[in-house]
Amino acid sequence: MKPIAIALVLFVSGSGAFAQIVGGTIRGTVRNPDGIVAGASVQAKQQSTGTTFTAISGKSGEYTLSPLPDGAYEISVPQLGITSARFVQQDVVVQAGKAMLLDIALRKMNQGIVGDDNAYLAIHNKYANVRGPTPRTPDGRPDLSGIWNANVDPNPVPVSLLPWAADVMKVRVATNFRDQPSNVCLPDDPTPTLPLLHKFVQTRTLIVQLFEQEPHYRQIFLDGREHPKDADPTWMGHSIGKWEKDTLVIDTTGFNDKTWILFGEGLPHTEMLHMVERYRRPDLGHLTIDLTLEDPGTFIKPIERHMTWELAPGEEILESICNENNKFESNAGIN
Amino acid sequence: MRRLAIVVALLVFVSTGLAQSGRGAITGTIVTDGGDAVGSATIQAKDQSTGKVFTAVTSKTGRYRLADLPAGTYEISVPQLGLRTSRYAKPNVVVEAAKTLSLDIALMPNNFGILGDDAGFLQMMNKYADIKGPAPRMPDGHPDFSGVWLANVDPNPEPASMLPWAVAEWTRRRDANFAGMPTATCLPTDPTLTLPVFYKIIQTRSLLVHLFEQDPHYRQTFLDGRGHPKDPDPTWMGHSIGTWEKDTLVIDTVALNDKSWLLQATWLPHTEMLHIVERYRRPDLAHLNIDVTIEDPGTFIKPVERHVMWQLAPGEELMEAVCAENNRFEENAGLK
């Protein structure tokens, strides 16, 4: 049964207002090792129906999910940027008229190194109040231009891999992702699943996407051209975009098999990889992305991910030259 | 017999005409070291006493004619074409009135003439030699510099005058065969963007983006009126802002680190005081004229100037170029 997303966004205010409402409550404070966490989305998914409810933690880290129908819930906070791991707790039981106190302690990810992500949460909170209608180009299309603070899918569905790929993943995990290409300044994941800053520059015939990881840019051709026949396979592939009303559908083929894909997972793939991204800009501050990845040589069924990126208009893409002082091989005992 | 008489008559007539105007000509064919014709290339004759410059363009078969040259002594030159051929310069070429001098030129290879070492510059030059039309404009009336451009070198590059430390450093680089060049280990390209390679420009009202196949693959030039940041971190490419002076875009770049090597084939050192000003003009559809001024009081005794003209290559596209994927330079250079 497809989960129905119902967003009930509630902020902590006087508790008296909610005392009359039928239904249960889950409330608490979100923290990480550095302190309280404001601006985190806490999701309650009713385990029997898949219905979701979301609250956002306030300035003191407090959140309230109410009113919730009776039942058992999975409570989750998505991965935030790079250094904050996804939190999941299942079987949280809610009863009408009762309040459950659930304090959430987010853990660090990738060893929680200072400066390792782009201050995701600070940027997310800084621009939380951006409001306005979808900007449009002179020919009436949504304009996707802007600096975007990318985000992860809050409900990632696990991937089913063919046996060879599952074996490769065992080796990658066992060796601590030592052979990941981006460790030695080669291109990173070409899918839009990295929770870093991306800049879109849109003209009528082209979108240029700029980003801080290698190879720093992607061109998305909007001029009606098709994919070239028998192109050399490349790290980023060849991307063409077509408008379907207000949705930009980007189709990418021509990948080589060298990138490790899906942020945080580092999956292998073949040259058959085919990526379809559907971008919508429902309002000024948000970019929603529905991603489908097909590769019959690797994935048993297509992978889907759904992200919402947030506008960060005061930020900028900064120069980032990985090769200038990379000590990875030396540190990892390879050289 | 009659035909011959007419031909002789014409030659006499032409010679008499030339003798009366005191002008001569130089004609010939330009080929690469491999014998391939060099078409659509500009050859220059510079009068060594007056400095006056005359140019001609070779036909698709490499033939040129520098006509109507006042009698005198000239330096004949062909600029470096792409990365594949070296600059050709022959001084002390005497042009006499009423005489046509024959000068066939074989361009020497540059950088070993390795196959595929440049972007097929010679072929590209020919392929797009005939594009005509007015310069396109943005909705707000400013020139639109967007397009895929085949960049070119300055046909008359003036040597840089450098402070003693910079001369010593440059000499060290040359004696080491330029082994320490940053791009050899996949580090960023010359921030003056004057390599004879492809540059793609995407222009919006508030931003100009250059894309290129060398690291770091893009440069942003902000057209939205912002100034340079206070106390920016020095970077390889610096911070670039553009302002309009009528139909000229003036791009000002500061906040450069001291690590890049400047100006292709010269590879100059510099300090963090480097300040680059580029003036872009698009006189017609197919051409982009760029005047580059490079100042650095910590390195150059006077500013270095370069004047280049880029050629539109509308059927071309930038291609992915991931330097690090199999770079053997250090191994091959005996550095590892």
Place this chain on the structure above:
Amino acid sequence: MRDTFRLLALAIAATVCAGTSVGTHHSFAAEFDITKPLTLTGKVTKLEWTNPHAYVYVDVQDPQTGAVTNWAIEMGSPNGLTRLGWTRSVLKPGDAVTIEGSLGRYKPNLANARSVVMTATGQKLGAASSEASR
């Protein structure tokens, strides 16, 4: 509210979280050992403000022997640190710092930093707090 319950936030699969190697842009787990946490106090000798990772070098004195060793401490990228409020001049040679992080796997005197605190004032540099830093 009547009948409030306090639920402990159970750390789900405790071994899986911070210690798991993650396929992020730069796999720290291949270079550093999360099971070997350490705290170092010493004086900054150098800050390398470079990509892909900034490094701070710290002279650490052995409390027993008095011998001083220079440690290399790896952090995030200059851009990541800048967005947390660092600048390239925030650490100068001679500054006393306390570093918490993990020990390098293969190289001696190498660690990474989860936090950098100025020893004199107790100020944590650019803590990854969720408050907007500007």
